[in-house]
Amino acid sequence: MKLSDLGEFGLIEKIRRATPQGTGVRLGIGDDAAWVECRKPTLLFTTDGLLEKIHFNLQWTSLKNLGWKSLAVNLSDIAAMGGEPAYFLLSLGIPVDFKVEDIDKFCLGLAEAASEYGVSLVGGNTTASERLMIHISVMGYAPHGAIKRSGGKIGDDLYATGTLGDSALGLKILKRKRKRMREIERFLASRHERPSPRVDIGKRLAKEGLATAMIDVSDGLIQDLTHLCRSSHVGAEIWSDAIPLSKAYRSFVGKRDPIYALNGGEDYELVFSVPQKRARRLDRLKRLFKTPVSRIGKFVEAKKGIRIINSKGETVTVPLSGYDHFKL
């Protein structure tokens, strides 16, 4: 069945059924606006969109994973503030000849992410469009205050969650469109298609008052670190050997070359700064996390810029290739 047979209101009903309503929702999908309870004195509010042919390509991305990822990238923004996501809106632009089964798959992935992170879909809107476009807005709480990009100080240590660069390699692998993948390839592809926003870690860092500045890695470590440095008026020194790389990454690249970890986007890991005097508290806390947290460098004076330093103490020159949507 095609979307044109289902119609706009059939589509909305389908989405409503696929995504169960959570607590705090006084009025969900189906009115002019959602009406929800607000349980804390401050809120976080973010939006991100994924557009076909710009952010994803249906030739190598499954609809189910796209549903997951659309929500996950937004949850990652809440995680990067140390917040707790609560509600979200979905704005869908879909071609009229879209298959209803594909919409079902998309809803399934979306519902999996919503359930995993405890957020409720409360409204949105749908429209016909030439290409698939997904916009999500998330509202969350900042129960322990928000961790901004701007609080970093010279001398603070820099940390990263998880491993970096897997997503960029995963995209390379997916683009090959091979039917069979080795296990490491499947792992890397899944890191691209189903990122895990680090909500628990972000929230815990806020609760313990450990991080002075934080960002999630969506455009690539160097580019996102640049944002962090600019906001905090500092520079950064990154130790290339300390950058956390997965076994799959090392096996796929064949050596310990961190280039994909430095420039590859869409890892949705957190990068944050912690004053050295709090390092031991962070070490104790790290044991509670399922995801590893690695020290990758430190903040230095702004005039030193961002430098990548190898184990011999040499500064490594890295071609900057962070993403600007409008640069030709």
Place this chain on the structure above:
Amino acid sequence: MKLSDLGEFGLIEKIRRATPQGTGVRLGIGDDAAWVECRKPTLLFTTDGLLEKIHFNLQWTSLKNLGWKSLAVNLSDIAAMGGEPAYFLLSLGIPVDFKVEDIDKFCLGLAEAASEYGVSLVGGNTTASERLMIHISVMGYAPHGAIKRSGGKIGDDLYATGTLGDSALGLKILKRKRKRMREIERFLASRHERPSPRVDIGKRLAKEGLATAMIDVSDGLIQDLTHLCRSSHVGAEIWSDAIPLSKAYRSFVGKRDPIYALNGGEDYELVFSVPQKRARRLDRLKRLFKTPVSRIGKFVEAKKGIRIINSKGETVTVPLSGYDHFKL
């Protein structure tokens, strides 16, 4: 100058400067998420998008008016709940060859609407896209509870704010692309391009506990009334002669034919039901509003459906043409 020269971060800075930050904003544009104060126990949350060639055409729509309208259509959804808008996010997809002056014009219209209705732009995201696309999400308060679509009862009177059908005529006029317009044409075109969300009226109705059900007219009176009737499990009788038409409408159409008022969308007026026993309280309240409020019919039993009745008591058959984005 083109957008490709300005770059993504130049664009974001431009938008930030054009839209001053209001109260309650702890952290606006420039971090992973906005951080705002929440001053009431419940919130409204809505999103709506305008896509080039689907919702607007730059051949006959000015960028400044588009900026206004993008926000206004969202504020209208908050108005339709009886709410008070507070903060919004802007998600922009822009072609890379877009002129920077046109972005300035868009920001100007957007800032005018934000200032008029006291809402703060707190974040968003930007991306390159083939055609211009604007998604806005608004967060507001429901200080007096929300007026749902579902609270209507048989016997409740139906009211509409302002005048209906002007926007559909305005679009007809704009499509002609004439350089010179008569005064009535300018009025109708402006009703299409710069709708006035009825936030004050909606909020007052909620405060006084007068309306049992409410919706804003975005898809056309009949279609939106159908939503209201379905949610409230009632039918409706509309008196065709009672439908409020502007002088410009009557002059342009040349007679009192309400067809554009019945089927034309994008008026962004409110339609709401009030129990007859509260009619006198509403009459007293109406005097306080700058915008007229007209009684246009009443809710009847669901099995009677929606009927349009003329002054002779005859049922008028109206070709239904409400909009479904996915019907071919």
